[in-house]
Amino acid sequence: MRAELIPAPAQGETGFTAAAFNRRAFACVIAAFLLVVVASEAVAQIRTTGGSQGIIDALIKWAPLILLGPPGEFGGFALNIAVSFLAMAIGTAAGLAVGLGQISLYPPVRAVSWAVTQFFRNSPWLVLLFFVMLLVPFQLKIGGISIPLPGWLKATFGLALPIMANMSEIVRGAVNSIPTSQWESAESLAFTRMQTLWRIILPQCVKRMIPPWMNWYAILTMTTPLISIVGVNDAMTLTQDALAAEQKTELLMPMYGMLLVFFFIYCYPIARWTIYLERKYAVKI
């Protein structure tokens, strides 16, 4: 009966340290990059007689444009990141408001917040994006001043909507996960509902909300290439422009592959970090 004598690994030991996490993340990035390069080269060599030198030259030539946009302009992958930041900020702030609306004591506020949440959670992002592009005017007139609304800004609003709805659910779920005894003891100390919410309940929710919030940030970032279809100079648009300029079919896979690697390098560490925080903040039962 030797097998029974071997102790099962303790819960904590199955996790990993930050150092191991970094090593693993780095190895994965390198592996993915090599995979894309090798695959694209193999395909390209079958199709052409030009060899791989021309492909690598083309990637090196276009990479700065795809990463940073045309000289003197803001665009490319940097714009994708900027849009992801802004959409996340807007979506988080609005989602907090709608999420708190979902637990309001006033039934009409609760009903509207619930409806908004459900509608935007269950709508395709691309359709929402088109909707916002068509619905929002290209400039706002406040008094005598007209404020132009560039396409990328409107697209950002479009992406913020589903983030808002999902944040709303995260906030509602986190607030409901705090034991009612916390509300009760705050009430018995004559705290108002608002004081209880902001001073007692929400601070306890933050740790629980961070992992799902980061998860949605990674999803949002991976969704930003959608804005290319509404005419914004993001990394996807510029990759297509570069391909149009080169007019070489053998560049299709390497160029899109490079774009995939850019997103992977950015999003994968976020995903690993999310898992790490999830384990760290796991509710101990």
Place this chain on the structure above:
Amino acid sequence: MPRLTASALTASAHGWTPDQPIISIRDVHKSFGSIEVLRGISFDVRKGEVVCIIGPSGSGKSTLLRCINALVPINKGSIKVEGQEVNDPALDKLELRKKVGMVFQSYNLFPHKTALENIMMAPVLVLKRPKDEVEAQARRLLKKVRLEGKENAYPGELSGGQQQRVAIARSLAMNPDVMLFDEVTAALDPETVKEVLVTIRELAEEGMTCILVTHEMGFAREVSDHVYFTDRGVIVEHGPPATFFKEASDPRTREFLSQIL
């Protein structure tokens, strides 16, 4: 006695004077759905009195305590705290709760705040008292409940008994006129029960009005001025502890006591 004067002043609006019962409960009924938890409870508590409510689980003891500070609304009857009617839609619940402190079975400390912060929060945020004054009081209270040196400990770092004493100090920091204790030792290890009971006894000796729901019969006999035995939502029997524990006449009381003692 400056505190008495202060409470007498606020209470005067309700025509209450300290020689009248501080809490007056009359024919209180409470139902949760179709279950009637309280079926006509009446009793008075005088200032400085220590009252114990005992009885089997589900007899409505905890619900009764929650009705006194309006955590749970009642369906019928009257509860007056310093002359202020609790069963009144226009009741200012926050004003009532400033006068009535409550300690819970599961401590319910705020886990993201240190012991000192737990005690300071309500006086600073609710009563808007100056922070340095409140901090001095909070340190005094921690000393009083024998937790000197635990000022910066988080609830998770304290034992059950220590957490419960912080919870008592947290309630006391509001300078309440009445303290409600809801089975405060029920979740504790036997060896830590004593340290909490010592704290409560000291409070009682200082003249704090206390209502305790408890299963600690020895403690009830020792500290209380009056014992009420409830079963199925009514007071079956009551009396001063000396006679209550010796001469309980109702068969339900006798059966309960024989199981507990």
